[in-house]
Amino acid sequence: NAGVMQNPRHLVRRRGQEARLRCSPMKGHSHVYWYRQLPEEGLKFMVYLQKENIIDESGMPKERFSAEFPKEGPSILRIQQVVRGDSAAYFCASSLTGSNQPQHFGDGTRLSIL
Amino acid sequence: GEDVEQSLFLSVREGDSSVINCTYTDSSSTYLYWYKQEPGAGLQLLTYIFSNMDMKQDQRLTVLLNKKDKHLSLRIADTQTGDSAIYFCAESKNQGGKLIFGQGTELSVKP
Numbered sequence: 001n002a003g004v005m006q007n008p009r010h011l012v013r014r015r016g017q018e019a020r021l022r023c024s025p026m027k028g029h030s031h032v033y034w035y036r037q038l039p040e041e042g043l044k045f046m047v048y049l050q051k052e053n054i055i056d057e058s059g060m061p062k063e064r065f066s067a068e069f070p071k072e073g074p075s076i077l078r079i080q081q082v083v084r085g086d087s088a089a090y091f092c093a094s095s096l097t098g099s100n101q102p103q104h105f106g107d108g109t110r111l112s113i114l
Numbered sequence: 115g116e117d118v119e120q121s122l123f124l125s126v127r128e129g130d131s132s133v134i135n136c137t138y139t140d141s142s143s144t145y146l147y148w149y150k151q152e153p154g155a156g157l158q159l160l161t162y163i164f165s166n167m168d169m170k171q172d173q174r175l176t177v178l179l180n181k182k183d184k185h186l187s188l189r190i191a192d193t194q195t196g197d198s199a200i201y202f203c204a205e206s207k208n209q210g211g212k213l214i215f216g217q218g219t220e221l222s223v224k225p
Contacts, residue, residue, distance in 0.1 A: 004156075033212065042118075042202060043157070045212035056211050091156060093213075100145060100206075103213060107156040 002027050004094050004106035012112045019079040019086070021109045025094030032075040033103055034067060037089040049075060079111075087113045118205055120216035127224050132190040134219045136203035139184060143205035146179065147213065148188045151200045160188070198223045
């Protein structure tokens with residue numbers, strides 16, 4: 001499967017715990033994007049990364065959220081001290097380059113906070 | 115500003131054509147996209163159009179762009195029950211990076 005791979009598909013956490021969401025881009029893609037979809041809403045941009053660099057984090061909440069895309073391995077979206085309002089579907093997308101290339105999406109991680 | 119709007123629901127009969135509309139506000143957008151989302155799944159890229167084009171056709175899909183009115187539409191010919199899903203339009207800027215999405219249009223196809 002050469003598509004964007006996200007895991008886990010479903011993640012349940014209690015308030016105050018940490019959530020780690022992983023994304024492996026399509027083969028050959030070096031640009032990764034994270035989006036959040038709240039219930040009954042469209043997708044909202046969070047962060048755009050290239051290998052080892054954050055290009056645009058204008059959609060990231062200022063606290064508790066961080067993202068990385070290391071030289072080796074998947075991109076990680078990390079949410080510390082989760083709260084009920086973090087419950088959402090988190091989608092990762094990748095593109096070949098950052099300019100004028102379509103973004104291809106994974107199936108998402110559904111995060112539920114108890 | 116950055117705002118993309120779509121109507122929320124559309125219901126058609128199998129075999130009819132569906133037209134899903136989208137308006138955007140940022141005239142500097144260079145690419146406009148249509149994605150399809152089935153329940154519990156991710157977004158599937160259907161088609162996209164560059165802003166200097168008026169129309170793009172791909173099998174049953176036709177995209178029309180009116181740049182003057184900032185209006186984008188997706189026409190699905192001979193709509194099938196398998197086309198039932200939520201359809202999102204999205205815009206992007208020339209430098210790449212983030213997509214701005216509409217709220218999505220839920221298409222219901224009745225047999």
